[in-house]
Amino acid sequence: MLGRFSRSYIKIDGIFADDTRLLIKLIIGLALFSEEIGDQQREDENNELEAQRSYDRALKLCAIIWLDRGFQNEIQQLPTTCLECEWNGSLKLYQKHRDQNHQQFTNCSICNEQVAQSNLHRHYLDEIHQEILSTFSLICTSNNSNLNHSQIQGTISNLLNSTKVRNNDIQRINRELNSHQYAISVMAQQWSSFKTIVQEINDHIYGIEINRNLLYQQFLILKENVEDAQATSFDGTLTWKITNFQEKRMDAISERKISIYSPSFYSSQTDYKMCLQLCLNGDTNTQGTHMSLFLVLMQDNHNTIFHWPFKFNVTFTLLNQLSSNNNQSISFWFNTTSSCFQHSTTDINIVDGTSTFLSLDLFEKNQNQYVQNDTMFIKVEIDFQAEKPSKLSILKHI
Ligand SMILES: [Zn+2]
Ligand SMILES: [Zn+2]
Known part of the structure; x- marks a missing residue:
């Protein structure tokens, strides 16, 4: 989202009135600044927690403008050129183009899970990631001098193991779900062929019923003939x-x-x-x-x-x-x-x-x-x- 803002930064000049333009530029500037701070905290200070806070701040600033529907629509229509290839089109389609052609994966520095770059923010809100992060921060901020480096590592490794177990559970449940779905589809097929058989039997019974009635009619005629002959x-x-x-x-x-x-x-x-x-x-x-x-x-x-x-x-x-x-x-x-x-x-x-x-x-x-x-x-x-x-x-x- 920040990337889009920075690319449309120059084009804003042609669209909005002076005061609005100034305000938008100010907010975008602040958002970009927050993002830069976040990058610094992550890369130079290795402080992921603070980095996340800076990113959140940047996103909130973006949201101030982004929530305005009129602005949003106009920004979305701006012509854009891809930074990594020769694609060009509206800003609205740019993210889709990136997702389809320039998707990049990265390993989360907290839980070590491989995540698509575009899904990184969503991943940060993920329950497992949050759990590890909060445990991690608890350990880091703890004044308990009894905790030494190996104990911290042990705790983290326990946490990772439990995450692994949970992931395995999820995979197992998915496998079971798949096999249940397969069983259900087999049963549905059997049910449909069973219905066909029942229908055939019904048709057969109906045919027998008709024949029985015909035979009964013929029997009555024969009976009458016999009675006539006897008479x-x-x-x-x-x-x-x-x-x-x-x-x-x-x-x-x-x-x-x-x-x-x-x-x-x-x-x-x-x-x-x-x-x-x-x-x-x-x-x-x-x-x-x-x-x-x-x-x-x-x-x-x-x-x-x-x-x-x-x-x-x-x-x-x-x-x-x-x-x-x-x-x-x-x-x-x-x-x-x-x-x-x-x-x-x-x-x-x-x-x-x-x-x-x-x-x-x-x-x-x-x-x-x-x-x-x-x-x-x-x-x-x-x-x-x-x-x-x-x-x-x-x-x-x-
Ligand atoms: Zn491209
Ligand atoms: Zn993570």
């Missing part, structure tokens, strides 16, 4: 168990799925294959007013050829699960008089039944009798033996 009859009758009734009804009301089909059944082992078609919220003619139920004659490759015209009586019954005397039944002759049916040779299905199987009002009123545990039963019976009456199609309620 398949070959005598022209079928009791159709309609599970998940409410869901199927909502599907019909929302028109997501207007009709559902029963498992197929047969009139005999080698005869017609049939099933029921149920519209829980009515067909196109009775939407929202009735349930509609139809018998579907299924034409497929395994079926025998239809014999025209058909002659059989069909009875649909909605089972009352609380009282079997109150079943809802409807009976009719399967209508084969239509020319369309009689001349059908294609593989389309043939359907006949009733759009008005059951009034929805009636159903709502007695729903708890027809639907138990979300399940409804419809029975169909086909009578191949019955004699068809002369009227072509008769609907009658039993």
Whole structure:
């Protein structure tokens, strides 16, 4: 800092007013003088303690001006040339240039530690340096005549040894700190790979969960198929168990799925294959007013050829699960008089039944009798033996 002052000494002339200039020059002069005295005390008198005091005084004088921000800024901008090389630039950058290019080390005369020239002042404030210095001055100022030269040397050497031990401790602690930091970084890496593994396991479990759900859905479908197969009859009758009734009804009301089909059944082992078609919220003619139920004659490759015209009586019954005397039944002759049916040779299905199987009002009123545990039963019976009456199609309620 003093070096900077002395270099900018001449340049101050161009910047400040006369009185200020004079004052600044005076203070700088005093600071430089204190520094010179300090040098003398250190080198000629070998009195480090007094030398330090002189340096402190010089620095305090500098601080008087240095604390003034305006002055500081102007001084910092002054163009400067390096005394040791050809560098030039602002005073502000000069110290940095010196630190980077002309750093010099010196051994502290008190504690013998190697210190960069620019850090010397900070080093003087260091705890260990201060401790040695105060012990040293205590010994020097002591009037105890019992202390001889070798005792003083012994004390100093003890002090230096304890400093060495402390330095060793600091180095050991630093080494331990480094190894702990390394262990922490290893643990952090392990933790991150552990997290990755956990994530992979979670993904795997999620995949298994999806597969399990898919398998369960397939199982339900298979179960339904098996139940349907078990329910398949070959005598022209079928009791159709309609599970998940409410869901199927909502599907019909929302028109997501207007009709559902029963498992197929047969009139005999080698005869017609049939099933029921149920519209829980009515067909196109009775939407929202009735349930509609139809018998579907299924034409497929395994079926025998239809014999025209058909002659059989069909009875649909909605089972009352609380009282079997109150079943809802409807009976009719399967209508084969239509020319369309009689001349059908294609593989389309043939359907006949009733759009008005059951009034929805009636159903709502007695729903708890027809639907138990979300399940409804419809029975169909086909009578191949019955004699068809002369009227072509008769609907009658039993
Ligand atoms: Zn330089
Ligand atoms: Zn020192």
